[in-house]
Amino acid sequence: xxxxxxxxxxxxxxxxxxxxxxxxxxxxxxxxxxxxxxxxxxxxxxxxxxxxxxxxxxxxxxxxxxxxxxxxxxxxxxxxxxxxxxxxxxxxxxxxxxxxxxxxxxxxxxxxxxxxxxxxxxxxxxxxxxxxxxxxxxxxxxxxxxxxxxxxxxxxxxxxxxxxxxxxxxxxxxxxxxxxxxxxxxxxxxxxxxxxxxxxxxxxxxxxxxxxxxxxxxxxxxxxxxxxxxxxxxxxxxxxxxxxxxxxxxxxxxxxxxxxxxxxxxxxxxxxxxxxxxxx
Ligand code: PAF
Numbered sequence: 397x398x399x400x401x402x403x404x405x406x407x408x409x410x411x412x413x414x415x416x417x418x419x420x421x422x423x424x425x426x427x428x429x430x431x432x433x434x435x436x437x438x439x440x441x442x443x444x445x446x447x448x449x450x451x452x453x454x455x456x457x458x459x460x461x462x463x464x465x466x467x468x469x470x471x472x473x474x475x476x477x478x479x480x481x482x483x484x485x486x487x488x489x490x491x492x493x494x495x496x497x498x499x500x501x502x503x504x505x506x507x508x509x510x511x512x513x514x515x516x517x518x519x520x521x522x523x524x525x526x527x528x529x530x531x532x533x534x535x536x537x538x539x540x541x542x543x544x545x546x547x548x549x550x551x552x553x554x555x556x557x558x559x560x561x562x563x564x565x566x567x568x569x570x571x572x573x574x575x576x577x578x579x580x581x582x583x584x585x586x587x588x589x590x591x592x593x594x595x596x597x598x599x600x601x602x603x604x605x606x607x608x609x610x611x612x613x614x615x616x617x618x619x620x621x622x623x624x625x626x627x628x629x630x631x632x633x634x635x636x637x638x639x640x641x642x643x644x645x646x647x648x649x650x651x652x653x654x655x656x657x658x659x660x661x662x663x664x665x666x667x668x669x670x671x672x673x674x675x676x
Contacts, residue, residue: 397478399485403533406486410447410534417444421536421563423527426450427467427581428476431571435540438568440481447534448477449486451493456522467581486534493529502528504551504558507645511636511658512547512669523548524555531561539563544570544578546656546671550645570670572598578670590664593631597659600625600637601672604657608674613651615639626661635660635667642673651676 400406413419420443422435439446450473457463470487477485501521507513508520531539541549549567556565571579576598577591586594600622612618619637626632641648642656654675661668 397474397482397485399474399487401487401489401492403488403492406447406484406533409484410445413445414535418538419443419534419536420446421531421534421539422446422448422482423530423539423541424448424450425452425466425581426473427469427584428473429571429579429581429583431542431544431579433476433480434571435542435568436477436480436482438566439538439540442566443536443538445484446482447484447486447536448482449488449530449534451486451488451490451526451530453493453522453526454490455494455525456519458516458518461516465585467584493526501525502555502559504555507547507550507554510645511638512660515635515660520548520551524551527552528555528559528561531556531563536563538566540566540568542570543567543673544580544670546658546673547645550643576602578668580668582666582668585666586663590631590666593629593663594668596626596629596632596663597661597668597670600659601657601670605672605674608651608676613676615647615649615651622657622659626659631663633662635662 420439422439424432436448452466454463474485502524503521504524513520553565556563575595577594603625604618604622607618607621619639622637623634626634638647638658640646640656640658642654648655657672659670
């Protein structure tokens, strides 16, 4: 596996492969866990050459968010990427991604208005801008993302469609710990007591799914039950729970065919998100 930081060096390696080899791309912010590795391994199975970018993108963090505290572990990330079969690890610098003065941004409208977009103003502008730039450099055939960040996957699908990026977006299921907690770099910041409380998100989603299977399809009773269950956990504070149309992410009153439950819950000081897609 090669590790490169410079954009021109990355382009030089990729240019001769285009049209001959299928290029798979996994954009990341590092601190790899099984969720990232599942994306890399799938890319490795489906593509001839796998590029992983590792860039903690300052543009997607708000002024009060955890950019400085975001976990960074490049040496162990490099080892894990190599073991997962990655061909090229790209670790760009902020100076090269956002040369000064920097003036070009990507704003995806409507679908970014609610949920994470409302709680984290500017977050999706940062995500869309950096992913557009990374795709522009790598020009992959396939790009891989995890379903855990459900709204992000919808935003990126919309952006790729609107901007005619010739890439197929692959969304892989959330990888979970044995007790159901969705893998996330942020889990590292949970204290032992908070970690013990964290499975409440998955329990709530599982209960909602059971109730849907039992025939409750209206959002009001479903959300009420889910909220009550989460509130029974003393360390948990609900940020939002929503039952939405899986494409538009607008709230729905009743599940017709499919829906997505979106959850954001603070466990102590750590904010966790999770989601569940339901088809009836
Ligand atoms: O999901 C992430 O890790 C980031 O939002 C992404 C897609 C790598 C953009 O920085």
